[in-house]
Amino acid sequence: MDSNNLDGGVDAKGMDDLKEPLLKPLDINNKDKRIRTVKFKIGDIECASCATTIESVLGKLDGVKNATVSPIQGQAAVNYIPELITAKKIKEAIEDAGFPVDEFPEQDVAVTQLRIKGMACTSCSESVESALRMIAGVKNAVVGLALEEAKVHFDPSLTDTSCIIQAIEDAGFGADLISSGNDVNKVHLKLEGVNSPEDMSIVQSSLESVEGVNNVEVDFAEKKVTIAYDSNLTGPRSLIHCVEKAGRDLKLYQASLYVPPRRREAEQKHEIQMYRNQFFLSCLFSVPIFFFSMVLPMLPPYGNWLEYKVHNTLTVGMLLRWILCTPVQFIVGRRFYVGSYHALRRRSANMDVLVALGTNVAYFYSVYIAMKALALDKFEGQDFFETSSMLISFILLGKFLEVIAKGKTSDALAKLTDLAPDTAYLLSLDDDGNVISEMEISTQLIQRNDILKIVPGAKVPADGIVVSGQSYVNESMITGEARPIAKRLGDKVIGGTINENGCLQVKATHVGAETALSQIVQLVEAAQLARAPVQKLADQISKFFVPTVVIAAFLTWLGWFILGEFGLYPKHWIPKGMDKFELALQFGISVLVVACPCALGLATPTAVMVATGKGASQGVLIKGGNSLEKAHKVS
Structure with missing residues (x-):
């Protein structure tokens, strides 16, 4: 590669100015372009x-x-x-x-995409949106519950991504930066020969001096560097050569392409494993409780031993249920307490609040019944230990199935990304257009204006224009057209499509995140983030769901208590050892417990997310929930 043609190459003289990069910051005049x-x-x-x-x-x-x-x-x-x-x-x-x-005038609007952690239901996503919209300079914020992502449009002169992340964390959620508007193209490099912070500073300063480099992030521990750049001005091969050229005084730096593992895949695997482990741990206690309360008592004489009295009317079965339920309620169910704390601190109520409220009422009422049975000689009361533990288990099972569905959707997006080939043939031409050399490189090293050779049967590595040769290209993965399209000099080709028979030479015009394939992936991700009209209705309802359930439970208790006080139902309905208040309380608790799994806010976003991902893998691009909702009108 000719060093004279490199963008922003650093010569030997220029390296003398980098001897003290930590002490001598970049001249402020370098920021004139900003x-x-x-x-x-x-x-x-x-x-x-x-x-x-x-x-x-x-x-x-x-x-x-x-x-x-x-x-x-x-x-x-x-x-x-x-x-x-x-x-x-x-x-x-x-x-x-x-x-x-x-x-105060409107400024340029920047866009950032964030991954949000800790959202349990629609109320959580509403809380994140509210927190984002309260930040000065934020123009618009959309939070996708199913995708667990947020897209924020903001004025960069008033706020930045760090302030946005801090606001999300203050609201009780976690946030990680996925991408920002300035980081359209990024390349990750693994460094060799960098053995000290001074070496890393030299590399960083060299890269920052390259025209077109927007941001450089270094990780000395891992010997890695991430560069955000403008593809019009530079490219990954120029950046690699810049690192190698930065070596001096017998220090040789080497840089190679590094492909980081997909963060979303790693996080989803961890999330699936976490919910699976929690569900199995919960079942380890809940299943015996279920058998002790629902199965064995129906199978005499096998369940008779559960009726043995430990003290007064406290039975072996009730004691075992109490012992087994406690770790489920306070160890496995701890996540619901944490979620409830953050929700109540934001003065909102989400599914975690409802689950914590319902299971705690069931548990502590059961403890009250057990204590009463321990103290009284004659008492007949029904505990809810199995209700509390089984409810937590079922909710964890639902979350487990939900994250599996999300993982399948991400697999569909990964298949879209994998349509692009891994390698490409780079040609070097002389002034007359004759091929001097040919080299196989990774598609991630392709730069704008590179001349690429595409043999018959190979995939087109990047969007470009045919400069030599003619062939037929199968573009069905983009257009759906089954017949191959003839390509001649000056015709455009799309990355990921398949060259059928002839050999083509293509000049790359769009690379990295600018290719049509990358934009399709972004379109599908944006569709998963968009809300369907019916989801907006569900979101409105879910805002009042938890308070409505609590009020309904209170009214149920109040109704039965008043009916009992006025003697409007037979006294034999009241079990021995219980009074009218406790009977009414049982009905109120039942309403609270039954309403716990707030699937209302989860059903629609999950359905939209799975549908758009599945459609993309089948070649059907769905622009969002609104389009899905109108699809039933298609004849």
């Missing part, structure tokens, strides 16, 4: 002296390059560096000087 202009409409400007005052105040701010104030128009134009100061702080400085800002 200077932004913001305009304000300012009130109370009466003369040129007022304009001069504002200019003087703004000129003292760190990060403001220059400011011009027009006293006639009452307007200020400020050039500033967003890395050092935000438009909001500039506005506050003008107001502190005694001049009101009548109009």
